[in-house]
Amino acid sequence: MSLLALEAVTVLRDARPVLREVSMALGPGERLAITGGNGAGKSTLLRTLIGLERPRAGRVLAFGAERRDEAGFREVRRRVGLLFQDADDQLFSPTVLEDVAFGPLNLGLSRGAAEAVARQRLEAFGIGGLGARLTHRLSGGEKRLVALAAVLAMDPEVLLLDEPTNALDEAHAAQMAGLLDTLGCAMILVSHDASLVERLATRKLALRDGCLTSV
Numbered sequence: 001m002s003l004l005a006l007e008a009v010t011v012l013r014d015a016r017p018v019l020r021e022v023s024m025a026l027g028p029g030e031r032l033a034i035t036g037g038n039g040a041g042k043s044t045l046l047r048t049l050i051g052l053e054r055p056r057a058g059r060v061l062a063f064g065a066e067r068r069d070e071a072g073f074r075e076v077r078r079r080v081g082l083l084f085q086d087a088d089d090q091l092f093s094p095t096v097l098e099d100v101a102f103g104p105l106n107l108g109l110s111r112g113a114a115e116a117v118a119r120q121r122l123e124a125f126g127i128g129g130l131g132a133r134l135t136h137r138l139s140g141g142e143k144r145l146v147a148l149a150a151v152l153a154m155d156p157e158v159l160l161l162d163e164p165t166n167a168l169d170e171a172h173a174a175q176m177a178g179l180l181d182t183l184g185c186a187m188i189l190v191s192h193d194a195s196l197v198e199r200l201a202t203r204k205l206a207l208r209d210g211c212l213t214s215v
């Protein structure tokens with residue numbers, strides 16, 4: 001059984017189809033890469049899977065059930081972590097520790113327990129020293145690593161990664177790739193970074209003119 005799937009999904013933007021009857025499925029343990037040019041609809045596809053975009057036609061399935069309404073997608077968003085293309089869309093707390101603790105706190109952990117999870121995640125990423133820093137003063141690369149730590153602090157069953165190495169220098173990109181490679185969860189990787197795709201992907205699809213094809 002697939003974890004996430006789209007069945008003949010069409011998504012419109014200003015009456016223009018961005019996704020045209022797209023079908024795909026992500027199985028347990030799979031690392032699916034989706035490539036395609038700028039504006040091809042890759043981010044839209046990720047957002048559709050967790051209900052941030054609603055299809056004009058077709059079905060979105062997650063964890064064995066069709067998802068249609070906000071209640072259904074709220075459960076999906078609890079179980080699926082999305083690393084946004086822009087870390088500034090993800091991080092909004094004053095300090096790094098608060099940002100990473102936000103998810104676990106939201107899942108019902110006490111502040112102490114949530115901060116312990118956050119510290120653990122930051123340590124595991126080798127960025128424990130950033131905990132007390134002001135989030136908005138971090139470098140772009142540090143922000144992306146913190147954003148990934150924040151997503152993983154919620155123990156997602158599936159990870160959706162939107163250009164995880166975008167704007168990272170070689171050292172940060174290598175660190176990000178190494179961290180992602182250690183994860184056992186299923187993931188969908190949207191990336192223009194060919195070496196990252198080669199390293200991580202177990203299957204590749206390309207999005208062109210709103211249609212998804214095997215590579």
Ligand SMILES: Nc1ncnc2c1ncn2[C@@H]1O[C@H](COP(=O)(O)OP(=O)(O)OP(=O)(O)O)[C@@H](O)[C@H]1O
Nearest residue numbers: 013014018036037038039040041042043044045085
């Ligand atoms: N909020 C929005 N309002 C209107 N159009 C949008 C919006 N967000 C995206 N689009 C349009 O939808 C299309 C698909 O955008 P999307 O961000 O999904 O593409 P992408 O493949 O992720 O691109 P990139 O590789 O450049 O990040 C583009 O034409 C884009 O301009």
